[in-house]
Every structure is written in structure tokens, then in C-alpha cells.
Amino acid sequence: MASGGASNGAGAVADVLRDVEAISFDLFDTLVDQDMGRLPLVDWEGRRVPSTALSLHALVAAARPVPADDFLRVMREVDRDLREPRFAQGRELPTLERFQEVVARLGIADEALAHAMTDEHMRWIRSCTTAPAHHAPLLARLAARRALALCSNFSHTGTAVRVVEEMGVRPHLRVVVVSEAVDARKPFPAIFEAVLAGLGVAPERVLHVGDSLRADVVGAARAGMRTAWITRRVKDRAAALAAHEGPPPDVEIADLAELESLLADSAVDAAAVDA
Known part of the structure; x- marks a missing residue:
């Protein structure tokens, strides 16, 4: 059931959404579901976690014998030395660059290997991704009345685009912004600014929908956008x-399907009906 973040009630929600002209969506666990539990389990820093590391190690070992423990150690070092600092700065580490650094630190002179690792890693990621059946027709209906955008923290733009293409919603997205392409991650402002620039809509007239209170709600709110937290x-x-610190979501929904009814009474929809 939908509710207003600061004050519950249909009236408060209607006020928040009254002038929404565009909607920005997070990708994973918002537009599509991601079940990383489908990945093989590996030992990672003392924990058993789902990972593509076993498949990646097989590719590396085919180029040069490297013990699995050494490969995992180098992967951890690259993440510590490159990914963690960039994330702290609100920047992205592209998957290809990450694997290029792994290959270099392993002392392997094979330019094609990092590309093969990237392809394998993304193949697994896509295999963990499914789209609820009602999302594509829902976005088609929403796009008939409002501009839609994608705003995703993801390290491989091509895969993000392929996911929305396979979902059947790419034609409905006026703007696609992926953190790898703009070297900016949510909740930092630059990625939301890229979305707003692409839409050409004032931030207070854009609703951003996502599952992360920190990345989606805090980031979009600080950019001046309306926010919807999806909890499905x-x-x-x-x-x-x-545990949340920061502005509450303007609207809370359990499913994207709720957006259609919530927006039906808005000024934008009323204008569309009268046109």
C-alpha cells in the first residue's frame, strides 16, 4: 500500500505527485529483479558468498596456471585499491578496467583476457536477472503520459542497456544514465544531474523510484527530486x-503497479485527459 513519507494519507501522496512530469527508475530490484543466489558460492574474506570468481578463475587459468587462492587475493586487492576509493568519491569502476588491473597484477600479457572475463561476468549477471511480467506494459502506459528515465549504479553500460532491451522497455526510456558511462554513482549528485539534464524537466517535477533508501531516496531528494521507495x-x-539517516521517501510503494493509480489523479494526467 502506498504511503507518504513525511505524512501518511492519500491527500499527502496526491500533493507530492500532483505535478510530476517525468519518472526516473533505478534498474536492479526496481525495474528488474536480481537474484545473486544463483551464482556459485566461493570463500571471500572468511565468508561464503555468491560470486562469478570460479568462472573467472577458469578463464585466467586457461591463459596461465594461477592458483585459485592467488587469483582471489588479487581480486580483493584490486577492489580494495581501486573500487573502494572510487565508490567513496561517488565514482564508478568499470568492470573491464577492474579485470584489466587483475590481469596486469597477475603478470599476464593478454589483452583479450580482460574482455573475456567481462563478457563471462556479465553473462552470469544477466542470468540472475528477471523482469516481472507486468513491468513492461506498465512502463508503456506510463510513457504515454510522462518522460521516463533509467538511473542505475552499474559498472557495465552495455549490459544495463541489454537488460532493458530484453525486458522490452528501452523504447519507453527517453534517458538512460548508467554510472559507468558518467563516472558518477548514486547517491552523489552528478548522476541525478545527468538524468535531469537529459529529461529537461525541473527536479521538483521528477519522481525517482528505487529500492535503496541511501542511494535512491537520499540521493534524489538532495537533487531536489520527488522520491518513491519501492519495498517489494x-x-x-x-x-x-x-537504520535510515536522511530525508524519508515522499512515497512508499510495494510494487511498481501502484504508481499508475497514484499518478492517475495528478495535474499532469488531468491535462492529458482534457487535451
Whole structure:
């Protein structure tokens, strides 16, 4: 059930959404579901976690014998030395660059290997991704009345685009912004500014929808956008809210389908009906 973040009630929600002219969507666990539990388990820093590392190691070992432990150690070092600092700065580490650094640190002179690793990694990621059947027709209907955009933290733009193409919604997205392409990650402002520039709509007239309170709600709110928190894939809603620091979501929804009815009474929809 939808609710207003600052004050519950249909009236408050209607006020928030009254002038929304465009909608920006997060990708994973918003437009599409991502089940990383489909990946093989590996030992990673003392924990058993789903990872593509076993398949990636097989590619590396085919080029040069490298013990699995050494490969995992180098992967951890690259993430520590490159990815973590960039994330802290609100920047992205492209998957290809990440694997190029892994290959270089392993002392392997094979330019094609990092590309093969990227392709394999993204093949697995796509295999973990599914789109709820009602999302594509829903976006088609929403796009008939409002400009739609994609705003995703993801390290491989081509795969993000392929996901929305396979979902059948790429034609409905006026703007596609992926963190790899703009070297900016949510919740930092640059990625939202890129979305707003592409849409050409004032931030207070754009609704951003996502599953992360920090990345999506805080980031979009700081950019001046309206925010909708989608909780369908949130494991513990109450715990997430209790731990949240920052502005609350303007609207909370359990499913994207709720957007259509919530927006039906807005000034934008009324104008479209009268036109």
C-alpha cells in the first residue's frame, strides 16, 4: 500500500505527485529483479558468498596456471585499491578496467583476457536477472503520459542497456544514465544531474523510484527530486527505516503497479485527459 513519507494519507501522496512530469527508475530490484543466489558460492574474506570468481578463475587459468587462492587475493586487492576509493568519491569502476588491473597484477600479457572475463561476468549477471511480467506494459502506459528515465549504479553500460532491451522497455526510456558511462554513482549528485539534464524537466517535477533508501531516496531528494521507495525486494522494511539517516521517501510503494493509480489523479494526467 502506498504511503507518504513525511505524512501518511492519500491527500499527502496526491500533493507530492500532483505535478510530476517525468519518472526516473533505478534498474536492479526496481525495474528488474536480481537474484545473486544463483551464482556459485566461493570463500571471500572468511565468508561464503555468491560470486562469478570460479568462472573467472577458469578463464585466467586457461591463459596461465594461477592458483585459485592467488587469483582471489588479487581480486580483493584490486577492489580494495581501486573500487573502494572510487565508490567513496561517488565514482564508478568499470568492470573491464577492474579485470584489466587483475590481469596486469597477475603478470599476464593478454589483452583479450580482460574482455573475456567481462563478457563471462556479465553473462552470469544477466542470468540472475528477471523482469516481472507486468513491468513492461506498465512502463508503456506510463510513457504515454510522462518522460521516463533509467538511473542505475552499474559498472557495465552495455549490459544495463541489454537488460532493458530484453525486458522490452528501452523504447519507453527517453534517458538512460548508467554510472559507468558518467563516472558518477548514486547517491552523489552528478548522476541525478545527468538524468535531469537529459529529461529537461525541473527536479521538483521528477519522481525517482528505487529500492535503496541511501542511494535512491537520499540521493534524489538532495537533487531536489520527488522520491518513491519501492519495498517489494527489501528484506526488512522496518529495519531499513530504523537504520535510515536522511530525508524519508515522499512515497512508499510495494510494487511498481501502484504508481499508475497514484499518478492517475495528478495535474499532469488531468491535462492529458482534457487535451
